[in-house]
Amino acid sequence: MTETRATAEQTTAADRAAVRERAEAVLRRLAGDHAVLREDQWRAIEALTVDRRRVLCVQRTGWGKSAVYFVATALLRDTEGAAAGPTVIVSPLLALMRNQVEAAARAGIRARTINSANLDEWSEIEAEIRAGEVDVLLISPERLNNPDFRDNVLPGLAAETGLLVVDEAHCVSDWGHDFRPDYRRLRTFLAGLPSRTPVLATTATANSRVTADVAEQLGDALVLRGPLDRDSLRLAVLDLPNPAHRLAWLADHLDRLPGSGIIYTLTVAGATETADFLRSRGFAVASYTGQVEDADRRAAEQDLLDNKIKALVATSALGMGFDKPDLGFVVHLGAPPSPIAYYQQVGRAGRAVEHAEVVLLPGREDAAIWRYFASLAFPPEDQVRSVLANLWSDRPTSTQALEPLVDLRRNRLEMMLKVLDVDGAVRRAKGGWLATGEPWTYDTARLRRVAEARATEQQTMIDYATTTACRMEFLRRCLDDPEATPCGRCDNCVGPLFDAEVSAASVAAADAFLGHPGVVIAPKKMWPTGLGAVGVNLKGKLAAGEQIEPGRAVGRLSDLGWGSRLRALVGPESPDASIPDDLAGAVVEILKDWAHGDDAWALRPAAVVAVASRSRPELVGSLARHIAQVGRLPLLGTVEVALDGESDGRGNSAQRVRVLHDAFTVPPAVAAELPGLSGPVLLVDDLVDSGWTMTLAGRALRRAGAEGVLPLALAVAG
Template sequence: MREEAEAVLRRLAGEHARLRDDQWRAIEALVADRRRVLCVQRTGWGKSAVYFVATALLRARETTGPTVIVSPLLALMRNQVEAAARAGIHARTINSANLDEWDEITEQIHAGAVDVLLISPERLNNPDFRDTVLPRLAATTGLLVVDEAHCVSDWGHDFRPDYRRLRTFLAGLPERTPVLATTATANARVTADVADQLGDALVLRGALDRDSLRLAVLDLPTPAHRLAWLADHLDKLTGSGIVYTLTVAAAGETAEFLRSRGYAVASYSGQSDDTDRRAAEQDLLDNKIKALIATSALGMGFDKPDLGFVVHLGAPPSPIAYYQQVGRAGRGVDQAEVLLLPGPEDAAIWRYFASLAFPPEEQVRSVLNALSTDRPLSTPALEPIVDLRRTRLELMLKVLDVDGAVRRVRGGWLATGQPWEYDAARLRRVAEARTAEQRAMREYATTGDCRMEYLRRCLDDPGAAPCGRCDRCAGPRFDSEVSQPALAAAQAFLGRPGVEITPKKMWPTGLEAVGVPLRGKIAPGEQAASGRAVGRLSDLGWGSRLRGLVGPESPDAPLPDDVAGAVIEVLKAWARGDDPWPARPVGIVAVDSRRHGQLVRGLAERVAAVGRLPLLGAVRRVGGGAGPRGNSAQRVLALHDAFEVPPELAERLATLDGPVLLVDDLVDSGWTLTMVARLLRQAGAPAVLPLALAIAG
């Protein structure tokens, strides 16, 4: 059987390819012993070779159904379909991008013409797929592969509730159906949790060293220094690679700056269009660009063997997540540079993402109570009822679905009526684990010991030992010096103020159900126009300055001169730029701010003085709006009737023949400016141009 396996591998990977003993042990356990196997192996170990070879052997020996691979990313699916074809294995994928092919693929599966079917974990609970395709698929599966299996565990760095639905899939498999779960980023706790969910699993754990990676950390004082360092050194890094950032805004800014310095780069994030993401991936694979500037959306599944470097502008929140991302590099080359450029702003970004954790019990119970009917409710219909942002609401519903408390059906969600307990103790322990991971990531950046050994110890690798290659073992290969021209260019680039405030055009769904008589499109005569802000709180340049001024814990204070100057520059560019305001403002109105009243008044007065415009007054807060709200519907509910236009301001608005400039400190959801602009338009303002110091996010 091993000779047959070696022949399949040669078709897959070339005439010189040979199975290592650890790969063969996994294949033998799957094919000969029909075991459930968990492989915790370093990135680049060759997990796809294991499941493709096992598939070929199983399909050749008896009539079995296809191998089903549950994979988190379409990028991986595309790569795997192409790889399978090289070994004569017919692979197909069912995903949201090929709905018109589902019937054809299902017929091919039933006819035995598909060797490998790749699906996403989310597909397991699509009502049509779950109820019509999944039962028959589970009953005929020849091999189940769970890729990136650490996602099964909520102790893992990238927990995805949809992965927990694999328990249902596992329960429907015929007896002795082999199962392979693979991951490179599981410590002992995650490994034990995943193995327990698989049931009676053979755990094959290998050493996690990557002898091609040369790890280093560079301590640079500001975002401008970090961008300047990249501009000076990117062309000195061998081949092409990935520059990871912590936020979408940072990815866009970094790509724009590096292009301005002559580099061929592209940006990549979860907000990018799928066509653009695929084109960017292909350009990197073809070495048409020097680097892809990416968020963690480019992570699991992207495979480029000759990737020469991975640089992080900002540290991920855990050493385990960091190891997973740097594992993209050096798979098919002798040496690859892995550089971390941490920043003091990293911790604030970690805190934001930690705030998206599972909600408190009272919010969960309110959702369960709302769903205790015979009529399903969609996620948008639930938003006016529960104070959660949509991403947190959807995550919570998925967890409740996995726990059996709710069920996804056509039209939304239904409560099942099954008893459900809020596991506060486990959630607290998971939160404590996240805090410990953040502390460990800070220690990684400052350790005086071997960096690879440190990462391996975080992953509970018993063979962790000094690597002899990192900057602590072998000395630094790069210094932190930046050239004055590059630094000046980066400072000028990041110092440019001005981002657009996009106006709202539609009211949130379901407001009428909670007594707010608003629905559909916002009437054109009640809309705000496009506005401007100095920057985003997540910006590399102005972000840190603005967080200290209008962030959630910032005190009220007078408007600083440097920020006032930035506001004036924004107004000048707005008046003369490529997308200028429709007409020059004829007056200024301030928003009554509870948190930063002095700051907003100072901003309005400064702009009025510089622009020689009358300060018409302020829209008065009369109630509601009790702090930030979770989602759009809840914010509109809180803000409805929360402001009024004083009579004297209304009289002035009625006489105007041009736009008013509406001044506020922070645009979070955008609904405060939307509601206030609506009042001003109703009071007679011909147009409303929002102006704020910052945009959240």
């Protein structure tokens, strides 16, 4: 019999009753005088504080998972004082950490957080921990693999931890909908815990497969899985014909939705456009994406908490960790790629109100966006092997130094390295990454299974949008909830909850907003770092006489308005064809705005030159001819490109420059015309991705005598 089991048997029923009474008292401090522990909440607290077990709670959002670990913390600290050690909560987002610190204070619990936003406080917090003055320490999963923290703080912290809490524990599993490699570093933390240290893992979004995976990693865990119905949520789906109608529906119905809420979009561009449009229609909203500064995100969060705004328009950056119990609605412009992710996001609403509205407005472009994000998954084996081949075992290589040597962009490279770290093939050290020399196998079969599971989830999300059965029951079955039954609240159970009609005025306004073309192409001014490592002798600033000027494109591939039209034209499977009339008209409108807007070009273009295209010569050529004809400008010809091998244009900047830096030539007939021009050249291409094709083709024109280069493209990636 283990020590834990023996201790549990020696605890009498009276002792357990006394612990429960104290637990109820702590809960009342946390949640009010009338709060009472749910039975599974008590079972979890009892297992943690009396039996010192590991517990996995899979319970719906709003069930009270945070109450379990705050009450358990208070009991452990009351019983053992500072000797109990702090509760360590691994939490995924800063928003959640801020909410948790405030909640802990209500229960008289002293909580601190270590994250990337408070580096200057780390030493002070560590001293407070050593002095026994911290009851709860919240850390981000990324801290677990920070070399200094992992080597110098984590071992001592693991030895002293009184309770380990893994919030949003589905992230531990690569089957989970939001797998984060840093979470897998918890294995190291778990291995360093003393034998009787209790562990609590919590999530609201784990099906049976993810639950089993997380429970196995915890080891000998008590799994408490409850029904996942949310009786305050009323689910509805509206099938509207296009993005303009979806924005118009929001403009017509947002005031009718209760309280304040969240509008989710699939892309950063979608969030920005939606927020801008709603503000133009008089609504107080704010955008919340990974590209918004942290201070602005904090301000937006607080404005929503204080009901100063009607909605946050957010990407999945707000998917976890935002706690506003009276959130009245969640609307999705576009469907997430997984019903599990969808359930998790809509679970933010209706936690402390009788009714909350949940509306999905799916788009025909959703599947294309899902495919794009899926293409950024774990890289192919040859790219992984290339990374391993460029690492040393005795001196660290930084991600920045490694990037020029492999054809992967920074965020994808970092994700891959974290996975390799968990697998033992590399190790993060101060200054970069080390090869461990341990044997490593590319697990093709597992990656295929995960990809197939993702594809199944995407189809299931399509099925959710089109089902005629109960929507809540559908979601609960996706999460393997054995108690799933019809909810009697959703649009399929009781009939339509919302009118799909939109006003002509709102549609016209949305059409005008989304139909206005024009985004800026920012010029490159600095060469990528590390080019010397790939044999390219370029560094620092681009010479002033070789730079191009700010340019224009019709739109981004991720735009709500032009995005689907542009993807159909310049996507990898799109056939080459002449410029369609609607795109030709949009380009003319851009040129008019460019000539007369607040940021108009300094000099009118004097000629047109095209970038020679191997994939879409007719599209680019016809666009250049049309511009020359409409603008009554001479079409000088093309900048020619000669490449060794194939390139899909989606590599990192250093690799793009390596491939392209000497690939462009200006034909003599074109070069002969450049010195005599009275203004810049308009350089035409179909798609701008990394920006280096335009930059280096423009550089070739500048070196051949062009006074300036104004880039113009149909689309910008992203």
